[in-house]
Amino acid sequence: EVLFDGTRSTGVRVADEAGNISSISSKVVVDASGQSAMVTSRLGLREWDPVLKKAAVWSYWKGAARGTGRDEGATLVMQLDDKQGWLWYIPLNDDVVSVGVVAGYEYLLKDRENKKPDVVYAAELDRCPGLHGRLDNATKIESVRVAKEYSYRARDVAGDGWVLVGDAFGFLDPLYSSGILLALKSGELAGDAIVAALQENDPSASRLGCWGEDYVRGMDRMRRLVYEFYDGFNFGRFVKRFPHLRGHVTDLLIGDLFNERLDEIIEPLETLRAEQEAAST
Template sequence: MSSSIFGISAEYDVIVIGGGPAGATTAGLLAKRGHRVLVLDRERFPRYHVGESLIPAFMRPMEEMGLTERMDERGFERKYGGSLVWGNNQVPWKFGFLKGKYPYAFHTRRADLDAMILDRARELGAHIIEDATVKEPIEENGRVVGVRYALRGMDGVREVRAGLVVDASGQARVLSRRFTDVKWHEELRNVAVWTYYDNCERLEGDEYTNILIEGLDEGWFWAIPIDKGTISVGYVTRSATAGEGGQSLEDLFHSEVGRTTKLKHMLRNGRQSAGFRTARDWSYHSDRFYGDGWVLVGDSAAFVDPLFSTGVALASLAGSTLAQIVDQIIKHPEIETKALDRYATAYSGFFDEIREFVERFYDRTKYKEFYHSLAQEMIDPEHERKPADDFVTLISGLSGNHPMFHIGLDDLIADVSQPEITKS
């Protein structure tokens, strides 16, 4: 059955599988550049998703999308820093985001945030089909040239073709699962169990909007203020040891809450307002980020432990970078392989650096000065700034020095644009 009966073309410049932050940002910024883009998502937005706390780096791609003011208008709560009970003797400490263009991020219900970004992609000209499950890629001569998809509640499978297919399907990994192998990071093979509480107290004073991260001997809690009285609360611990002795994850959650200090105080008058959700083994890395006619972005490529709330920012930042690269590939198809190789190398390296920092941060036997120095070692080896400032810069995602943010293609374009010299 032809897709055209729904007012959707059978051919596009780019197909994006998945309408979350990575896919919507990629699609919106490509459409903004004048390209024909189709987004296929298996859900109907707004839809639930975890990951409600953001970091300032997220504001960069949102500025490109024209959404920074809209986030305030929607009433998302600004986040100005974080509070930790972490390290030697579990001493409380805190940080504030540095002054600059965006000295804040947001806490938000992801259903509302993701719907806003996808709606903006639609406004910018991307074609969006929801309730559309991608069944398989279409391959010709070893190249992916489109996908087959089914619409919920309708018979038949439809085909749509494009010059490039972007897998932004998150942990569903529609193409990634088919074309790549995944490396799991053994040091970060964790399980999370989370729920929501109403009528909670907030941190006091200048910590009022902070995310709380409270470490214990065997794991750690997050507490994210979603609005004035509701917080998201989750517990993360090792998958290998969770539930030992037959204890359920829910019982483990409640028993560990009782061992906290700041979190227990926040919840003392609260009431649980939702059931529990769980997720396991969150940290992984695909062995390939692209192939002939396809490329990965966001969680379909890799994911790092949620300790510093980097997931949404990394996904949307990568979407912004990929949109710039694909824009040039459409104009200069001959550079596709080399351009995507530069993207993959930089993107993979970016994940590896964040993973290394998170793994070392998980050593809770140190003092905060150690964690500050660790950040300085990674992003400021010349010691041009204070270690505490380097720490905030790193976890804000604003170091800006990584090759991920500076992928140049001018030399590749120049090579293919040189006129042929004919011999007389």
């Protein structure tokens, strides 16, 4: 539990393995609690993404097919048959593969007669042509898990005496596997801010959160690509139309999110979107 004096964090209360509870004072508390988001939940800072109202169902399989050699651990992203959503296929250790489906919340969990997670999951796996044959000799080893409307961010990256990093600050649709990158980057930026704040004896919200604006701007660059995917973005068509921006797209996809020159793709994206909308009317 994070301890507060008003909205200023003063430390944490912890329990050891024997159940003994103690309080620890601290000038700065770093919330790296993942989607539990202890500080965000306590202070009511979470804001759900108004566009990415997606949901996910997933489980883990033993003995599923995987690539060979350098491709043995390759993550696959596959679309459902009518592009209702997409499926991840992530090889893990011990011959286990994580297989999950992401789609609109209404489609995946609401607009169907049988809403049981196992039934929904099985139906959507059958709708993925790229998955066929990969699970024939596999065994599902865990129950199906569900996450609803999971893209969010906190209103602030920091406050008086506290800082949010990774999923404790925000979670973005995992289409382009940006989670670890964002967690590490936010940790790096927060760490630098904390060192400077302690040196200056100023663990205020403005000092601890001085990195937030640039970080959110980088996060939004990836969010824009996610938005475009769900709106039917075609990388091949974009690069063919704007070949000089091929490197920009590649840089975004490999995680170079914190470079302002990559904003040069925004106007061409808008141009292509307008042309597609005009062609469909």
